[in-house]
Amino acid sequence: MRLTRRSLLNRSALLGCSLAASPLVTPVSFAAAPWDTRLVVIILRGGMDALDAVQPYGDPALAGLRQTLSGGPQAGAADLDGFYALHPALAPLLPLWRAGELGFVQAVSTPYRDRRSHFDGQDLLEAGTAALGGARGGWLNRFLQQMPGVEARTAFAIGQERMLLLDGAAPVSQWAPGAGLAMSPQAERLAGLLMEEDPLFHTALNEALELTRQDLSLGSEDAADGSASGMMQAAPKGRAHTEIAAYAAEQLRGDTRIAAFSINGWDTHYRQASGLKAALGRLSETVLKLRSGLGTGIWGKTAVAAVTEFGRTVRENGTGGTDHGTGGAMLLAGGAIRGGRVLGRWPGLEEADLYDRRDLLPTADVRQHLAWLLHGLAGARKSDLERNVFPGLAMAEDPGLLL
Numbered sequence: 258m259r260l261t262r263r264s265l266l267n268r269s270a271l272l273g274c275s276l277a278a279s280p281l282v283t284p285v286s287f288a289a290a291p292w293d294t295r296l297v298v299i300i301l302r303g304g305m306d307a308l309d310a311v312q313p314y315g316d317p318a319l320a321g322l323r324q325t326l327s328g329g330p331q332a333g334a335a336d337l338d339g340f341y342a343l344h345p346a347l348a349p350l351l352p353l354w355r356a357g358e359l360g361f362v363q364a365v366s367t368p369y370r371d372r373r374s375h376f377d378g379q380d381l382l383e384a385g386t387a388a389l390g391g392a393r394g395g396w397l398n399r400f401l402q403q404m405p406g407v408e409a410r411t412a413f414a415i416g417q418e419r420m421l422l423l424d425g426a427a428p429v430s431q432w433a434p435g436a437g438l439a440m441s442p443q444a445e446r447l448a449g450l451l452m453e454e455d456p457l458f459h460t461a462l463n464e465a466l467e468l469t470r471q472d473l474s475l476g477s478e479d480a481a482d483g484s485a486s487g488m489m490q491a492a493p494k495g496r497a498h499t500e501i502a503a504y505a506a507e508q509l510r511g512d513t514r515i516a517a518f519s520i521n522g523w524d525t526h527y528r529q530a531s532g533l534k535a536a537l538g539r540l541s542e543t544v545l546k547l548r549s550g551l552g553t554g555i556w557g558k559t560a561v562a563a564v565t566e567f568g569r570t571v572r573e574n575g576t577g578g579t580d581h582g583t584g585g586a587m588l589l590a591g592g593a594i595r596g597g598r599v600l601g602r603w604p605g606l607e608e609a610d611l612y613d614r615r616d617l618l619p620t621a622d623v624r625q626h627l628a629w630l631l632h633g634l635a636g637a638r639k640s641d642l643e644r645n646v647f648p649g650l651a652m653a654e655d656p657g658l659l660l
Contacts, residue, residue: 285501285518286423286431287508288397291406294558294593294634295509297516297547298397298422298627301540301565302379303523306579307586307617308571309533310347311361311599315340318606322572326529326579341599346537350544353590358556359544360589360596360658362626364604366567366619373581375524378566383421385624385647392648396624397517398425400631403641422517432504502543506550509559514635523565529578544590557592560630560659564623570615571606584617587626593634595660628652633659 306326313319314329328334334342335351341363343351353359368387369378381389385396392399401407402425409428423429498520505516520543522536540563548556568585584604589596604610604618612618628642628650643650 286420286429287513288401288429288515289408289512290514292635295514296634297561299563300519301523301563302519302521304567304569304581305523305565306569310344311586312342314342316606326573344537346534347541349541354597357597358592360594361599362587363599363601364584364617364620365587365623366584367623382566387649394425395422396646398423398427400646401427403645420517498539498543499546502546503550506547509551510555526578527576559591560593560634561590563588568617571617582616583612584619587623593659595657600656624650625652629655629658
């Protein structure tokens with residue numbers, strides 16, 4: 258069904274909470290570089306619940322905090338190591354785990370604390386700084402500025418905005434899929450600021466955006482020319498994430514070395530069991546599409562890092578969901594990853610162990626792991642990473658993320 262003005266207006270009435278948590282236009286950016294390894298950075302917008310995605314069922318306090326969520330192997334999650342279990346919606350990735358091509362880092366976060374705003378959290382995650390306004394542009398672009406021989410690839414700009422992650426002086430091309438709802442970035446931010454504090458609107462927004470995406474007909478009759486525009490016009494309804502991954506893989510098979518994009522739907526205030534299942538399903542499909550699209554050779558020198566702006570509260574709320582928290586998890590995948598492990602120092606879930614007595618306590622800065630990926634994949638110097646890419650960061654000991 259083609260999206261009409263009437264159906265758009267009807268669904269627009271459902272839009273709640275932060276559009277930053279569930280942007281309709283998902284831009285994907287590419288940069289070419291002279292090294293041979295590949296890096297894919299996926300921003301999970303909305304705050305992924307680390308305790309449900311990678312469930313610490315071995316912590317005895319978890320059962321009392323989660324009556325219906327994060328039930329571990331008894332509820333169908335796949336045991337990973339006797340302490341952590343993988344959410345059933347990530348089960349398609351288990352072959353990667355067994356092959357050492359999938360891993361996780363628990364209890365990580367940016368330096369962002371306390372306000373728990375999607376906008377500020379995402380801005381800080383993509384800026385890579387210790388505080389808002391700490392540096393210009395995004396950390397991936399500042400990384401490119403440190404590396405010789407970087408040039409922009411020819412790409413397609415079909416969206417309306419560039420990701421902050423790759424904003425900056427280094428040459429970067431941009432491409433984005435078609436969207437069912439055109440809003441300026443200013444309008445998105447204003448709407449989000451007005452609605453962000455109402456948890457019920459978060460879920461209404463996610464559902465409305467997904468319905469809009471599924472209703473969008475992109476005119477497959479124009480796909481015969483084989484262009485990227487035609488590829489997106491031929492995309493099946495509700496499958497934008499796999500088309501993004503397929504296009505990213507196509508570019509990465511060539512001269513492109515870095516791809517960055519986002520996946521929405523992680524703001525699970527209400528009925529998390531269904532909402533998170535859908536979001537994790539999209540993430541699984543995205544990773545597998547990247548793997549199949551890259552082929553064995555390129556996948557073997559690729560690292561995928563999926564990161565989110567903050568985690569969720571350790572306790573369920575009264576609507577079967579979780580609220581904005583602090584500590585979260587990052588997903589690592591790819592043939593270049595030393596996987597089959599859940600890394601990170603586990604802080605515990607007793608009340609005295611929690612951050613602000615409500616959130617998973619972060620025990621590491623997610624920027625450390627991102628910096629070690631850049632160091633290992635492209636040979637970026639530690640001094641440049643600590644001073645220019647992630648200003649003020651102390652990389653500390655190498656966590657051994659790569660083969």
